[in-house]
Amino acid sequence: MNSYTRPNDMTWTAAEKKLARRIFEKAFESECATIVAEVKRMIANAKAPSDIWRVHDYLSEQREAVDRIYDYRYSVLIRVFARLLRDGWLTEADFAGLGQEKIDRIKLVATL
């Protein structure tokens, strides 16, 4: 036994859960906004109406990726936040209010 706390053993206080949900939603909406911008760009640059099916292909791919990443279970949330931090959808400032141990863990996992 040692003092190491595995990410999925971390407990989340009610306040942290509320904040975590907000952080999660913020990243999700940011990522969706980027997808919306790309869809608009694709539609604006379309040569024919049937190019809309390329938009559908693009959305199918993005949805699969987004569904894979955005998993709101506390057992995986540190890893999810680490991924979103690494990919630039969140910054360290977004985590203010979470326990320091969680923030440190998120930053550590983001570097792995």
Add this chain to the structure above:
Amino acid sequence: MNSYTRPNDMTWTAAEKKLARRIFEKAFESECATIVAEVKRMIANAKAPSDIWRVHDYLSEQREAVDRIYDYRYSVLIRVFARLLRDGWLTEADFAGLGQEKIDRIKLVATL
């Protein structure tokens, strides 16, 4: 035996095939243009970026419907054109240049 020609027994001349392809593409692009307009409307009226997934659902449904209808095999083309005529994607004028027997058959099937 009688003189009735079943739609999938009709022969298509080279000129008719060329025209049929143009008619088919015209209806397809018209239908896609309507879908594009609806997508633009949905994006303009979206309350949150994540509403983009409703656009994806809509496109998935439409693609399934469009794929089902737009079947360019000569054995089913009369029925496809009849359907597109009935649904307003084509008008009788679009068929000018096809043999009269085919036009009559398309109009008949459209009423069934």
